[in-house]
Amino acid sequence: MEIIPLVIPFPAEFGRAGKGTNSYLVKGSGKCILIDTGLDGEGNRAYINDALKRASGGRLDAILLTHGHIDHYGLASYLHQKTGAAIMINEKDSCYLDAYEKSIDEWFGRIYEPAVEGGFSKKELDDAKMMMRIVARIMNAPKEYTTFRYLRLDLDGWTVDSIDLPGHTMGSVGYVVGDSVFCGDAALDGGVNVLDLKEEFVTLQKLKIFKKAYAGHGKTPLGPQDIETLEGRFISRLESVLKASRQGATLKEIYEKVYFESTSNPYIPYRLVHPLNQLISYLRYLESEGYVAKSGNRWMSFSEKI
Ligand SMILES: [Zn+2]
Structure with missing residues (x-):
């Protein structure tokens, strides 16, 4: 073989x-x-x-x-x-x-509300969605x-x-x-796209x-050592989210701190939407594990370490 x-x-x-x-x-x-x-x-x-x-x-x-x-x-x-x-x-x-377009819509459905509530404009989200749909349309899905x-x-x-x-x-x-x-x-x-972090750790x-x-x-x-390193990167990214929400912060404020680099070019859809989707997964995981809580549109962390 x-x-x-x-x-x-x-x-x-x-x-x-x-x-x-x-x-x-x-x-x-x-x-x-x-x-x-x-x-x-x-x-x-x-x-x-x-x-x-x-x-x-x-x-x-x-x-x-x-x-x-x-x-x-x-x-x-x-x-x-x-x-x-x-x-x-x-x-x-x-x-x-x-x-694929429907799956993009569903994927957007998952982030749209928290993103708007967290300070992102509907226009920039709609633009990103449209660009992703255009890319999907020119691709050839197997029937x-x-x-x-x-x-x-x-x-x-x-x-x-x-x-x-x-x-x-x-x-x-x-x-x-x-x-x-x-x-x-x-x-x-x-730093990349994971839908469910709890599952990803398993x-x-x-x-x-x-x-x-x-x-x-x-x-x-x-x-196995490389996988260990990847696990460590997830943990350090989670800790950077905890740090960014220490004093209470909106989704957009956390996003700008954690993914500062990405926001310099928000109209490339993958630069806006993937990290955003990622950040929502992180916050949902941290919330379910008791590290953060949400009040109104602000996230607040209880510690800076996992
Ligand atoms: Zn993939």
């Missing part, structure tokens, strides 16, 4: 030039699978075709998605049409493929795919098993091959079991 890591760049219109999604071709004696695809685009199609040709002569048996974000499934539809490979995703994340609750694939002498890794999205999974796991965005550093414990965790962006593979 051989693992071939690929980095599929973000096209420039996605606003994060220079970055990309880690995808992985995994091939055995006869079969070849792809874990996550990266975003669609002419250059990316050529790149993945070339990689596939070299790895397996163009054969692709399955496309396994770690979760339903567009930067992980973007090329799936194209590859499915070209190779016939089945696209598989956990049933809890299939909503993203069914209607034919298979959902699973748990997945086991037998591939000529080796197996792939899914493992639930919720937090980043509620349907995030990893794919276990031997002592490695392909974990998508379940292992990202503390997920990080699970990831420490594996010798190698193949991540969805940036450095890969990660070892």
